[in-house]
Amino acid sequence: MNRTVLCLGLLCLIALTGCAEKLIMVQPYEMEHFAQDKMRFTPLDARAAFEEHIYSIREASAGGSSGFQGGCGCR
């Protein structure tokens, strides 16, 4: 866990300092593809929420999607 937090902290530091310019890999006029549904991380928002709930009931794992799930007696 500490290693991951450290890596993410370093990434934040890079992004917030002068090295950040190297992270500009796409110019604003090249971003048209990312406006399409099929290029979103969750193209079907409602399904993403529902299936995360289903899998939290049917499996013992959670997390990794950064989606919030409220409490439920099914789990």
Place this chain on the structure above:
Amino acid sequence: MSRKVLALFVACMLLPIWPVFAEKPRDGITYIFDLYLDNGNNRVIAPAVSLSKKLSDTFYLGTKVGVDAITSATKVSQPASPAAGGEDDSEGGNISLRVPVSLSLTYDRDDDTLTAGGYYSYERTYTGRSLFAAYTRRMNLNNTALGIGFSKSFDNWIPDHPLSTDRRSERSMDLTATQLLSPKMSVQFTYSALRSDGFLAQPTDQLVTPAFTAYAQYPDTRRGNAYAVRLVTLLNDPTSLHVNYRDYRDDWHIRSDTVNLELYRDISSSVVLGGRYRYYRQSKAYFAKDLALYTPGDPLIAVDYRMYAFQSNTVGVMAILKPSRSFLRRFDADKVKLKLSADVFTTSRHENIQYQYHTDRLTGMFTTIALEYDL
């Protein structure tokens, strides 16, 4: 690039931070109808309405209200010999209602977005209360987005027999970094820290043997960590590929791997079709053992198959439909989308599934119908 395209792109990057509630700062309403069925005689029918209303240039109010009609979420166990095929429970016979409500407020200005809110749900055997907050900062000309989210729940069981504690509390922290790699590729890394304490088993899970009967009991704390990476790339103009991998591990010695592949393709200007495959496998908890090996002196007892090693596979199809102008004469067609999905999953065979559900493996289907309308 137009402001609308920029807003959509920003929303795409924000969405994974709060896919459930503050999905994106927009004026819009979504009608959702979820359905779940499986061969363990479990059924969930869950209609919901999600509204996000722009209050001012920077503030948005979000709310989601639904009703989950559930059968078998709470099983009523009756003593029976495992040799006779496990619990003789009456699951599936009763319908219980769960009413989840969430409310959130989003502040969105320039490169910063902050959302905070609360969640409440009530069902006959459980009360859920949560607070959550998330912050996202966009930088590097929107090539990079960093997010952090917290949630804390204060839940209570309403059991029909005494528990060691009626309380269950869950905390989570999510750190997310999203980066564009090229005009056709983006990647997202997520780390989740999960902490639970209180009564963590299902109060109704019961081990019934010829010698003794006992309710399931798990450790009263659990600490888990999940690491995930998502990659989205445009293979060619009409086709995109999504690849997700998650590694999860916790101090109950459960470790899991999840791989998810999705392919989307534009069929026409108004139809996008997709297909998906998901593979999941997990190891067992350290206190889980063969049901016949438990003794009355065991302080920890697991009956639920989720505490044991198993695998599952899911296949599904998805569709995104944008109705034509001629079809929606009274509405602005550009503001309407219909999103449909149907998925089927099946687990590997396991004796605890047989014990709990009287079938050697669980096979289920879940579908979602979502009608989105921008106000």
